Amino acid sequence: MTSPYQLLGVAEQSTDAEIKQAYLQRVKDNPPDRDQKRFQQIQQAFEAIKDGDSRLQYGLFHLPEADFDGLLDSAFGQASDFQPLSEDDFCKLLNAVPVEKALANALANKSS
Amino acid sequence: MSDIIIGIDLGTTNSEVAIVENGKVTVISEAGKKILPSFVGIDDKGEILVGETARNQYLIYPERTIKSIKRLMGQDAQVVMAGHHYTPQEISAIILKRLKTIAEQYVGQAISKAVITVPAYFSDAQRQATHEAGQIAGLDVVRMINEPTAAALVYGASQGEAKRMLVYDLGGGTFDVSVVNVQDGVVEVLSSHGDNHLGGDDFDQQIINHIQDHIREQHGMDISEHSKAMARITRAAENAKLVLSDEPYAQIEEEYLLEHEGAPIHLTLELARSDYEEMIDDYINATMDAVHIALKGAKLTVSDIDEIILVGGSTRTPCIRERLLDEFGFEPHGEVDPDLCVAMGAATQAAMINGQQIDTVLVDVTPYTYGTSAMGYLDGEPYPYQFVPVIHKNSVLPARKSEAFMTFQDGQREVRVSIYQGEDPDALNNIEIGEFMIEDLRDVPAGNIITLTLDLDLNGMLHVSAREKATGLEKSITINNAISRFETEALSHAKQRIDGLFGQKAGDETFSKPDSAAVAEARKLIKKAESLFETVSAEDKEDMVDLIETIASGIEDGDDNALQEPVARLNDIIYYLES
Numbered sequence: 273m274t275s276p277y278q279l280l281g282v283a284e285q286s287t288d289a290e291i292k293q294a295y296l297q298r299v300k301d302n303p304p305d306r307d308q309k310r311f312q313q314i315q316q317a318f319e320a321i322k323d324g325d326s327r328l329q330y331g332l333f334h335l336p337e338a339d340f341d342g343l344l345d346s347a348f349g350q351a352s353d354f355q356p357l358s359e360d361d362f363c364k365l366l367n368a369v370p371v372e373k374a375l376a377n378a379l380a381n382k383s384s
Numbered sequence: 385m386s387d388i389i390i391g392i393d394l395g396t397t398n399s400e401v402a403i404v405e406n407g408k409v410t411v412i413s414e415a416g417k418k419i420l421p422s423f424v425g426i427d428d429k430g431e432i433l434v435g436e437t438a439r440n441q442y443l444i445y446p447e448r449t450i451k452s453i454k455r456l457m458g459q460d461a462q463v464v465m466a467g468h469h470y471t472p473q474e475i476s477a478i479i480l481k482r483l484k485t486i487a488e489q490y491v492g493q494a495i496s497k498a499v500i501t502v503p504a505y506f507s508d509a510q511r512q513a514t515h516e517a518g519q520i521a522g523l524d525v526v527r528m529i530n531e532p533t534a535a536a537l538v539y540g541a542s543q544g545e546a547k548r549m550l551v552y553d554l555g556g557g558t559f560d561v562s563v564v565n566v567q568d569g570v571v572e573v574l575s576s577h578g579d580n581h582l583g584g585d586d587f588d589q590q591i592i593n594h595i596q597d598h599i600r601e602q603h604g605m606d607i608s609e610h611s612k613a614m615a616r617i618t619r620a621a622e623n624a625k626l627v628l629s630d631e632p633y634a635q636i637e638e639e640y641l642l643e644h645e646g647a648p649i650h651l652t653l654e655l656a657r658s659d660y661e662e663m664i665d666d667y668i669n670a671t672m673d674a675v676h677i678a679l680k681g682a683k684l685t686v687s688d689i690d691e692i693i694l695v696g697g698s699t700r701t702p703c704i705r706e707r708l709l710d711e712f713g714f715e716p717h718g719e720v721d722p723d724l725c726v727a728m729g730a731a732t733q734a735a736m737i738n739g740q741q742i743d744t745v746l747v748d749v750t751p752y753t754y755g756t757s758a759m760g761y762l763d764g765e766p767y768p769y770q771f772v773p774v775i776h777k778n779s780v781l782p783a784r785k786s787e788a789f790m791t792f793q794d795g796q797r798e799v800r801v802s803i804y805q806g807e808d809p810d811a812l813n814n815i816e817i818g819e820f821m822i823e824d825l826r827d828v829p830a831g832n833i834i835t836l837t838l839d840l841d842l843n844g845m846l847h848v849s850a851r852e853k854a855t856g857l858e859k860s861i862t863i864n865n866a867i868s869r870f871e872t873e874a875l876s877h878a879k880q881r882i883d884g885l886f887g888q889k890a891g892d893e894t895f896s897k898p899d900s901a902a903v904a905e906a907r908k909l910i911k912k913a914e915s916l917f918e919t920v921s922a923e924d925k926e927d928m929v930d931l932i933e934t935i936a937s938g939i940e941d942g943d944d945n946a947l948q949e950p951v952a953r954l955n956d957i958i959y960y961l962e963s
Contacts, residue, residue, distance in 0.1 A: 296568040
């Protein structure tokens with residue numbers, strides 16, 4: 273899956289203004305009237321990383337590697353009684369949250 | 385070549401149709417007039433009247449004439465015209481049909497597609513009704529765009545640098561305000577707010593009330609039952625309002641308004657601008673409150689705005705300009721005629737949809753929050769109708785959002801889903817715009833997951849679906865206001881009925897009656913004359929308009945001989961002007 277940064281073609285260190293400009297350029301090339309799906313992807317990507325707050329949130333809570341729903345379903349699914357996750361799956365869930373990296377990025381952005 | 389798509393501004397008081405030719409936007413005029421009053425009537429011979437003629441008839445036969453139908457769009461209402469009942473959609477369709485014909489005569493070919501503008505703050509039901517009006521008129525409505533957005537498109541197209549604009553759109557019946565960011569060829573609406581029932585008609589009504597009070601005081605009678613007298617003072621009030629845009633005082637005079645106890649009543653009344661401004665002060669305050677709500681929605685303040693754009697005839701009211709100047713500290717813009725701006729934007733968007741090269745891309749938002757109700761809490765107490773927003777106000781269109789809900793009773797086999805539009809945490813204080821049942825759910829303990837998906841399309845119309853997660857059982861609807869909605873059959877019936885009024889066979893979509901050589905030449909000449917209007921003196925223009933009207937009526941009567949003389953004279957004037 274492409275990250276919003278890749279989709280808009282910007283670096284993770286980009287400023288708000290740079291991200292906005294990249295977004296507008298993408299919109300210009302893909303107007304909502306021509307291809308709605310594509311436009312919605314661009315819009316969602318932009319909203320995920322448009323300012324410091326949303327980038328921090330994206331960094332903290334976006335879970336690229338884990339099928340969060342799947343893991344939760346296997347633990348709490350209605351078909352069966354509660355089944356604890358295996359050790360491996362639990363680590364997967366934990367590792368999916370790159371807290372340190374996201375915090376470091378956010379702090380770097382704030383100070384720059 | 386792809387089909388022509390016209391842009392239509394279907395207004396409360398006036399309507400216009402525009403088209404993009406060779407990259408240039410033209411508001412199409414008929415007999416020298418670009419504005420078609422949104423009046424519909426049936427004359428004493430049973431002929432249908434649209435525009436100026438219907439507007440004139442209103443004074444003599446108010447019961448045969450309909451005005452301001454846009455205010456009733458989306459409501460379960462009917463109007464009576466010459467003894468027959470019509471829905472608001474049908475009356476609007478008559479206006480659309482007229483605009484369609486005007487455009488067809490201009491381009492000389494049949495037209496079946498249109499972009500129609502609606503107030504940004506129009507609800508789902510009002511948009512649905514507008515869409516239906518288009519269908520009844522034989523138009524495929526390829527897109528509905530918001531009026532202030534259309535205006536921003538016209539102003540935004542010429543912008544080099546990034547700018548934040550506030551569009552203040554006060555029409556005959558509706559008020560919209562939008563905050564727009566224009567940058568790198570993208571016109572991006574950041575927020576919209578408004579009022580569906582606030583406009584110049586309300587200003588007129590204040591003056592009408594004033595006149596009625598005056599007559600009651602002077603003559604001790606109530607004239608509200610006298611439809612002709614009321615029609616006259618309605619027109620007089622409107623005229624006084626227009627005068628007060630330029631003058632400090634307006635004289636209202638209507639002789640022989642009606643008879644009372646055998647004596648004629650003459651109306652003579654002076655209205656001062658300051659008194660008028662006091663009458664409409666509450667309305668202006670309401671628009672300013674909306675301006676601040678829109679700014680807040682865009683997370684901006686007054687000082688972030690670079691330009692104000694005025695749209696709609698009612699923005700000619702001087703105190704509106706003054707209030708905006710006070711609030712923002714600079715003069716609002718109105719270079720593009722506030723009556724024509726919206727139609728021009730609609731035509732621009734039509735060209736864009738049609739694949740023509742247009743330098744400006746539009747990104748719009750919804751002015752409403754849409755959601756559902758669920759068991760929850762209100763003020764800390766358990767409450768069965770807590771409003772659960774799904775698509776938030778000012779979300780970019782198209783928007784698609786899902787929300788998961790759980791059944792709350794063991795063995796619950798069905799769920800009633802209600803969809804609301806509004807901002808109140810108590811769903812019952814919002815407008816319910818539709819509901820449906822999901823049945824045959826699995827017989828399982830409470831906690832069966834139902835996913836609700838709301839889809840708001842580029843027209844601002846809502847589609848809803850719900851799915852039982854475990855089985856994939858799905859139920860979907862397009863939200864149509866169940867009350868005002870036309871079934872497909874009723875729609876085609878309405879179309880036949882309206883076609884009948886125009887003396888056409890139902891389903892007769894072809895642009896019949898080919899023009900004779902003389903008529904074709906006359907039309908070309910009119911087009912040429914109108915293109916010179918901008919540059920000629922008022923006197924020449926008047927002569928030309930007179931001739932165009934004579935020629936137009938000759939074309940209408942099919943009398944080629946009657947065309948010769950005025951055509952020759954118009955030709956002379958053009959020759960003289962061009963040399």
